[in-house]
Amino acid sequence: MEQLTIALAKGRTAKQTISLLEKADIAFHDFHPDSRKLVFHNQENTVKLVFVKAVDVCTYVETGAADIGIVGKDNILEANPDIYELADLKFGKCKFCVAGLHGQTPLDKAEHLTVASKYPYVAEQYFKDKNIPITTIKLNGSVELAPLIGMADVIVDIVETGNTIRENGLQILADMDHISTRLVVNKASFATKTASIQKIIDQIKNGLECTV
Ligand code: PRP
Numbered sequence: 001m002e003q004l005t006i007a008l009a010k011g012r013t014a015k016q017t018i019s020l021l022e023k024a025d026i027a028f029h030d031f032h033p034d035s036r037k038l039v040f041h042n043q044e045n046t047v048k049l050v051f052v053k054a055v056d057v058c059t060y061v062e063t064g065a066a067d068i069g070i071v072g073k074d075n076i077l078e079a080n081p082d083i084y085e086l087a088d089l090k091f092g093k094c095k096f097c098v099a100g101l102h103g104q105t106p107l108d109k110a111e112h113l114t115v116a117s118k119y120p121y122v123a124e125q126y127f128k129d130k131n132i133p134i135t136t137i138k139l140n141g142s143v144e145l146a147p148l149i150g151m152a153d154v155i156v157d158i159v160e161t162g163n164t165i166r167e168n169g170l171q172i173l174a175d176m177d178h179i180s181t182r183l184v185v186n187k188a189s190f191a192t193k194t195a196s197i198q199k200i201i202d203q204i205k206n207g208l209e210c211t212v
Contacts, residue, residue: 004047004189004196007066009054009075013092013181017070020089021049024207026200047200058083058184067189067197073179074158078119084190086201087183089208096122096176099165100154101147107132107173113153116146123156126176144168 008017015033026047028040040049052060057071058079069083072092076085096119098107107113113134117123120136127134137152144164146152158179159165165172183204190197 002193002196003045004068004193004200005066006047006049006200007052007057007060007069007071008049009057009069009071009181010051011054013072014051016091017089017181020091020204020207022207023210024200024203026203046196055079061184061186064186064188067186067193068200069184070181071184072158073177073182074119074122076182076184077177078121080121081184082187084185084187085182086185087205089181089183089204092179092181094158094160094179096126096156096179097159097165097172098126098154098156098174098176099144099147099159099170099172102169102171104147104154104171104173107154110153114151115154115156116143116152117156118143119156122176126156144170 008014018028018031026042028042028049031040038051050066054071054075057069058076058081060066061069061083062081074096110132113132114137115123115134116137116139118139118141120138123134123136137146139146143155143157146155147170148168154173159172183201185197
């Protein structure tokens with residue numbers, strides 16, 4: 001059987017993804033969450049797992065370096081890649097929000113906003129739809145700091161528990177898209193390795209049913 005490469009996002013959802021793959025009978029016996037190893041093979045050697053940064057998963061899949069990717073919808077929306085999104089794995093749930101300081105002018109009254117975000121494309125699309133002109137500032141983390149120090153009026157970021165927003169004295173000004181972990185597939189791979197990819201997707205969907 002041909003080998004498939006799956007790119008998996010390092011970080012907060014990695015353990016859940018590995019455990020879902022195990023339930024789907026795709027097990028990586030040498031995997032350990034604290035390991036620095038980046039490539040793993042299942043026992044049958046039919047699946048190669050590569051661990052990459054979440055923001056890079058779509059690039060691996062779009063270029064064909066990986067046949068399949070498992071990644072948050074936030075990264076898919078930001079990368080806007082030419083790939084298939086074939087399953088919602090229903091974990092890693094959070095949402096995109098606009099947040100700012102208490103007392104920030106309501107968004108529908110804003111004439112122009114400076115928006116800090118790890119997701120500038122998502123922010124631009126959102127405010128374009130609302131006809132609010134913005135200047136975006138791309139940050140790579142600690143985004144909640146931007147309104148506190150006067151760098152930006154608002155942020156566009158993911159909110160899971162809401163703790164980071166609360167502990168930094170910000171408030172949610174608008175809810176945006178709901179996010180969860182998705183399975184994505186390279187278009188050419190899906191055309192040439194249809195049966196193997198479909199088999200893995202079916203196995204993962206069965207694994208999901210065991211989880212809920
Ligand atoms: C993410 C996100 C928020 C936080 C939201 O940051 O950018 O800052 O998590 O989670 P919460 O609602 O549960 O507090 P991450 O932890 O990835 O760190 P970063 O600031 O380095 O991007």
